[in-house]
Amino acid sequence: MRLCIFDLDHTLVSSPLDLAAMALDMRACLERSLGPLPARSERYRVFELISHCQREAPALEAELWGIALGHERRAVEAAWLEPGAAVAIQGARSAGFGTAVWTNNAREVATLVLGRFDLLPHLDLVVTRDETRALKPDPDGWRVIGERLGDVRDAVVVGDSWVDGLAAAAVGIPFVAYRPRAAELTRWGVKPVATLANLDELPAWLAAWSPDSEPVNESACRAGPGFTPGPANAGGLGVRSGPP
Numbered sequence: 364m365r366l367c368i369f370d371l372d373h374t375l376v377s378s379p380l381d382l383a384a385m386a387l388d389m390r391a392c393l394e395r396s397l398g399p400l401p402a403r404s405e406r407y408r409v410f411e412l413i414s415h416c417q418r419e420a421p422a423l424e425a426e427l428w429g430i431a432l433g434h435e436r437r438a439v440e441a442a443w444l445e446p447g448a449a450v451a452i453q454g455a456r457s458a459g460f461g462t463a464v465w466t467n468n469a470r471e472v473a474t475l476v477l478g479r480f481d482l483l484p485h486l487d488l489v490v491t492r493d494e495t496r497a498l499k500p501d502p503d504g505w506r507v508i509g510e511r512l513g514d515v516r517d518a519v520v521v522g523d524s525w526v527d528g529l530a531a532a533a534v535g536i537p538f539v540a541y542r543p544r545a546a547e548l549t550r551w552g553v554k555p556v557a558t559l560a561n562l563d564e565l566p567a568w569l570a571a572w573s574p575d576s577e578p579v580n581e582s583a584c585r586a587g588p589g590f591t592p593g594p595a596n597a598g599g600l601g602v603r604s605g606p607p
Contacts, residue, residue, distance in 0.1 A: 366487075366515045367455040367569060368508070370522030371466035374541055374562075375448040376476050380438035385409060388434070389427045396420055410467070410498040410526075428469075435472040444480045447562030451521070452485045454566025461512065463488040465504040465520070465530075470494070488512055500529035505536070517574055519556075521565065528553030539568070 369375050389412045394400060397420055400407065407415075409431065416424050455462050462485060466473050470491040477483045488511050495503045509515060520531035521539045525547045531538040532553065540548065540555035541562060548555065557568055 364512065364515055365460045366463060366508070366512065366518040367452075367460040367565075368463045368465050368518060368520045368536075369452070370520070370524065370527045371464050371468055371473055371476075373523040374445065374521060374527075375452075375464070375482065376442050376444055376480065378438040378442035378476075380435060382409060385431055385434040386412060388430050389413075392426055392430060393420065393423065396423060410500070413498065432469050432471070435469060439472050439476050442476050442479070445562060447565075448480070449482065449485075451562040451565040452482060454563075455569055456485065458566055458569040460519075460569055461487045461515075463490065463508060463512070465490045465499070465508065467492050467498045467526075498526075500526040500533070502530045502533040504530065505534045519569070519572070521559075525551040525553045528555060537574075539565070 383406055386407055386409050390407055393412060393416060413427060416427050452462050464486055468491055470493040473489055473491045490504045490507045492498055494507050497503045519537050519539055520527055521541060523541050523543055528538040528548060529551060537556040540558045542560060559565060
């Protein structure tokens with residue numbers, strides 16, 4: 364099957380979830396048991412803290428996930444649907460693609476918010492952190508997708524963040540960036556095959572896209588649904604566990 368894989372946060376839905384505050388609370392929990400983490404110029408990210416916990420204090424992992432879930436539960440109450448999200452999912456299906464969500468959120472929260480906005484009936488699969496061995500940018504969610512859906516070909520990942528792009532690139536899947544932070548993509552070496560300002564542009568892109576198409580530049584992608592799509596960027600990007 365052809366498959367369009369969506370990120371959740373800030374792609375299909377948005378919320379006031381503060382990942383920096385979540386990471387600070389998780390870091391404080393770790394440091395109460397392990398002592399101070401090495402100082403560095405930028406914050407530790409959630410996936411880095413979880414990896415550190417799994418290596419150094421696995422007994423604390425459940426407590427760290429509890430902290431994360433508390434933040435998510437509070438934020439999901441104020442979540443809103445991204446403009447064009449329903450059009451993008453339904454349009455992907457009309458273009459002959461199966462549809463899936465691959466998110467670092469907990470299943471409880473993902474199911475709640477997708478159900479609230481009536482998106483669940485239009486999805487073939489939802490992969491959350493509860494089913495994966497590691498968070499994005501690790502590509503383990505792709506393993507789960509393959510196990511659940513079988514023979515997937517011509518897949519594409521749609522997301523807002525460099526972590527989505529790195530996870531996709533690690534398994535050779537093209538990445539479509541939705542309103543990304545361009546500087547972050549550049550920093551992490553993520554090269555989207557298309558960049559969309561509006562999700563409702565996605566169905567036309569998918570209908571025209573072929574893995575054998577010629578590459579397009581970002582400015583053409585921003586012009587709207589009249590552009591010519593390009594192939595996957597399978598440039599050998601590895602998964603990086605932290606900042607440079």
